Amino acid sequence: MRRRTAVAALALTFTAAFTTATATAAPATTAPAKAAPGGHSKATLLDKVPRRGVLRVCTTGDYRPFTYKDPKTGAYTGIDIDMAKHLAASLGVKADFVATTWTKLMDDFTAGKCDIGMGGISVTLARAQKAYFSEPYLVDGKAPIARCADKDKYDSLAKIDQAGVRVIVNPGGTNEKFAKANIRNATIITHPDNNTIFDEIVAGRADVMMTDGSETKYQAKLHPELCAINPDKPFTFAEKAYLLPRGDEEFQEYTDQWVHLTTRDGTYKGFAEPWQS
Structure with missing residues (x-):
């Protein structure tokens, strides 16, 4: 009994001492968030x-x-x-x-x-x-536009990608990327000005262009000689x-x-x- 009492008393003494030390210690602080370069938070x-x-x-x-x-x-x-x-x-x-x-x-x-x-x-x-x-x-998605007289000739990628067909593209965007990824046999012509590129088809210097269906619809209205080919059923999803x-x-x-x-x-x-x- 004396041993158990002594152990209990020792435990109480240790607990009291730990509690006192904790209470008198300086409160812990949370480290401040790192500032963005320049010493201030990131601006939006x-x-x-x-x-x-x-x-x-x-x-x-x-x-x-x-x-x-x-x-x-x-x-x-x-x-x-x-x-x-x-x-x-x-x-x-x-x-x-x-x-x-x-x-x-x-x-x-x-x-x-x-x-x-x-x-x-x-x-x-x-x-x-x-x-x-x-x-x-x-x-949206990529769809062809061509002279209305030729619209049935270019209503699929297989028909477009034929030797002798001239596919015109504007550089640097998804039109050029799509053409280069899918055209193996037809000839790709790069035209630098997207504002005049459809005139090249009207003039017979190119046969077809594949661009977003929304653009084919609009350009067909500007150029009565051209027809948007299945713009609501494009080759791709975008x-x-x-x-x-x-x-x-x-x-x-x-x-x-x-x-x-x-x-x-x-x-x-x-x-x-x-x-x-």
Whole structure:
């Protein structure tokens, strides 16, 4: 009994001493979060754009109905041009359009020349390795456009990929990539100006072009000699979205919410209708 009592007393003494020491020790502190380079937390475009007063928008200006730059006046028009102005207005600023090309788009964007890329940009994994994409606003895919007299000759990839067929492409984008991945026997012609490329087909200097179905529909309206071939049953599945800086989740979430609302409340439809009539 004496041994058990002594052990119990010793345990009580140790517990009391530990409790006292803990109570009198300095309180532990949580290590502060590491600051971003420069000594401050990372900024988001959601804050920077309103302070700057301008939303910088990279766009090619050569892809109607989404983006077009008038060569005489320099003015931009298109569905995504109107959408860019709407997004800028939602942030209380104006849109400033930064000219780029399909070849230079990703380099210009990752170099920080603009805050967002807009103008019929297709979602690809290669681009997604370098930037974020917004919620998609349109489903699309590659489809042919040719002279109406030849539309039955080019309604499949097998018919297009024949010796003697001249497939025309614009450089640097998904059209060129698709053609090079699928054409083995036909001749690929690269034309640098996407605004005049369809005139090459009309003039007989090329036979067919494979581009997004949405563009074939619009260009067929501009050029009565040309027919969009099965644009609602394209060769591929693709989505169009807006290019956003990688790592800026706050700006991505805001843009996603804006896309979600504008594609459901009639805003996008209202901008698209003049280009569809």
